[in-house]
Amino acid sequence: MIKLIALVPLFPLIGFLINGFFGKKMSKGLSGGIACVSVLGSFIISVLAFVELHHSANKSHVINLFTWISADTLKINFDFLYDPLSSLFLLIITGIGFLIHVYSTGYMHDDAGFSRFFTYLNLFVFFMLLLVMGNNYLIMFVGWEGVGLCSYLLIGFWFKNQAYNDAARKAFVMNRIGDLGFLLGIILIFVTYGSISYGDVFAKAGVSSESVVTCIALLLFIGAMGKSAQIPLYTWLPDAMAGPTPVSALIHAATMVTAGIYMVVRSNVFYSISEVAAETVAIVGIATALFAATIGLLQNDIKKILAYSTVSQLGLMFLGLGVGAYSSSVFHVTTHAFFKALLFLGAGSVIHAMGGEQDVRKMGGLKGKIKITYITMLLGTIAISGIPPFSGFFSKDEILAHVYEHSKVLWVLGMIASMLTAFYMFRLLFLTFFGKFRGTHEQEHHLHESPKSMTVPLMVLAALSVIGGVLGLPEFWHQTNWIGEHLSPLILHKNPTTLSHETEWTLMGIAVLSACAVIYFAHSMFITNGVLPVNSEDKLKPWQKLVANKYYVDELYDNLIRKPLDLISVAFYKFLDLQVIDGIVNGVGSAVTGTGSLVRRLQTGNIGFYIVSMVLGVVLILLFTFII
């Protein structure tokens, strides 16, 4: 099956082409069916290939397609690499991708752009697969920008709404800032190692000086910051919630935004060599995790809460990467893909039931009305909060154990971020499903559970969120950490914790107890005391206002970058270009014509004048020769 691995991206590409060219003429069933089947086909091949890889001694397969770019020493092949890391991401992308495709057939059923939606979604899967399957950095970059394009198209899916279009454009431009860093990083890799293929580069990585490696690692990380929404390039992700909810689940939670983690893990050799780069990753990660988690506390849009939660969780993963816990972060990518996709799809189901309402202040008491959604979301919330034996507990615990070993301060900060997560997630759950219904009568009348096409994916994801932890059971339980073993061939510095069992048990205990305490606190606040978020900003305390307004970072960027850029551009155009530069050009032009019209007056046509001038000229010449 590994030989056929090129079919994995091919299927969604074909789906994209069919839907793109003929989607409008096809029935919705056919259009959605083709999209789903194409991803399902990729999933099946991914599973079979995965099994084959597992039993095979050779863990790294390169599939040559064709020479893409060739410029003297720069040879870039369109090659795929099938190895433990890409095999795992393939499963996540096609597996969760398939579930979300199925869900979308229900969610988007009444949308006029039904086939267009699946066209974009298939294209996204194609590019996402390229991203993780490429055998060199430029193919990764192709996928990287390609998913950015699809993200742009899907955020602005309802293109009549200019606010959505603004969000889409913001996402694209912000990602491009990161992409420039990534691109320069790739070029530096080429200049340093003479190749950009993973194999060649990593083999030589130790030879180059550490400062160069640091530069490469940091440039690549700039790309990761953009794609994975880390400080300072995170503000596009919450806005990206303008897209349809399945998009938020697939692209802006489970897959695309984890591309940055994929990239760092793929490049772990660089980050193992350069401590500066690794430390930077850890610091940016924890800062983002905390910062986004606090914003999540006071958001009222159900999708925005989840969006900030995603930013925060991604931060946690980068923290893990920064301390060298590569496989733990990939583990968290996996479990996060399960429960965050679940939570988003659950939120979509809630929004569906509420007739488009996204404000948790207008929900409440839904648990009896939409039972499946409630139960699955409850499971997802427990999983993300880190309660054993749900999946999130194991992956988060693994990261935090490594962090503890690296630095106690970072561990404390990481714990705080986790506690904040548990709080805002249960706040979301309580406000949405408990208490009294706070929406309109009409909404209450229309409340209904979503169709099977939506609830079945929810149930599957809920099951995965519950049991996903088995992929990485703690080693000190004398279990095999399956993901860690799976990835070990490509991690340069394997970094198992050397913590004593007592310490690990203690850390676990603290984590579980603190999570439970936070949940109890949230329960007493929102259930027992029935606290509701205020409806007007005026009633907020100053610090709450600051947080609710997302620390005014958007406004800051607006005043610091966008407005000055516009000003400079206008100054360039109106003053420098039209006045100064063109002024000089026109000045030279009129000086020439001016002199011309002056000199023209000498051409009088009067022969006497010419003779006099000639004589004068001769006299002058003679005078000069005598003097000199």
Added chain:
Amino acid sequence: MLTGLLIVIPLVASLLVFLLKGKAARSLALGAALAELAFSIGVYFHFINHPGDTHALSLNCSWIKSMGIHFAVGLDGIGLLLVLLTTFLVPLIILSAFRYDYDKPNAFYGLILLMQMALIGVFTANDGFLFYVFWELALIPIYFICLLWGGENRAKITFKFFVYTLFGSLFMLIGLIYLYNHTGFGSGIKSWAINDLYTAGRSLTVDQQSAVFWMIFLAFAIKMPVFPLHTWQPDTYVVAPTQGTMLLSGIMLKMGTFGVIKWLLPVVPLALEKWGGTAILLSSIGIVYASCIAIVQKDYKRLIAYSSIAHVGLISAGILSANQQGVQGAVIQMLSHGVNVVGLFLIADILFRHTGTRNIDSLGGIRNMNGQFSVLFLIILLGSVALPLTNGFIGEFLLINGVYQYSAGIAAFGGLSVILGAVYMLRSYQKIMLGEKPNNAMEFGSLASSDKIVLITICVVIIAFGVYPKPLNDLAEPAVKALLSNLK
């Protein structure tokens, strides 16, 4: 011989078209352009199948013996690519005029073909004097096209364009004569042959080379145009009829970049070492400067004009960095830019024809009225912002790579166009295509079939060469390598 025919076919066709009237002129022009395209593709296959066959590909006969001037034309990989760009674009440009009822169509289409002849001459000339003749010859048809069929204020703007470029060309002529006077060292026989000029140039001192460098570069820099010699360009692009703008931006500006590659780099290597950095810096400033200005443009045609300055700045910087990736990237990007910018100008034209305005603030909601047009527009736009798997990316990646090897700082600075390009392109696309239509009266019907053919052809090329640029690189790579080996 084949190369000579490439020049003769459009010339003969042009004369015939001048004699015809009305629709017959138009049809013949299109037919001739297509025949030329087919012939050039034949030449391409001959070139790749018989790489050493200079006999068939080149032509060299004495023209003015006493001055050592030859009618010498020939093809290398770079020249062939630009000839193919020309023969590919001219039929599309002619087709794009089908929606117009121009006055004196015989003159209009005749001039386009005459222009094609001169352009192919520039891309194939192997004699300095002949190069100069074709160079100036190309200016005449485009001058009349802009002057006779242009928009408001055309007389003044066209005159400025004409004088500005002529001004630069004269310096180039002085530079070339200077080189000519230094040929024949030893033998005493002076010659305009390109290799003799190369030898002559390299025998000069640094200061002499520097003088030649700036004189010749001035002409090329005005043509591209490079900052700060660009102010003729936006006005001219806006006022010219769409086909004129396409000829100017799609093909004619490549005369400048092509000139630097073939007629400057190998001639003055010492001057390049001394002054190349300055020229690269100017080019890079132009990238960011023009991108910024593009952000605040309201007229979509003017916006593209400025974006073109930005793109050309990167091409120029890549060439002057004088390494394989930079120069090869420049060649590839010249092709991509030519194709994409013609597409964008056609879009500006379509917008104007359908709505009566090109002001992006008065447009909107077209996405909803014509889905097909919006998709084609988007693909061309993506090519222009160099998204991977579009043709624009191949060139841009190689170019930034090439400039990086010269200076990482300049590459990062010029690379800002990656971001700024997305800003102005997406902002304008959003304003023009997305949202609700600005007033209920606005209509946007389906595309004319000639427009459709042109746009679809361009989109196919954008994706095909973005995914599989090998045929282009196969031509460019060895040619650039041979050229650069001259530099050492």
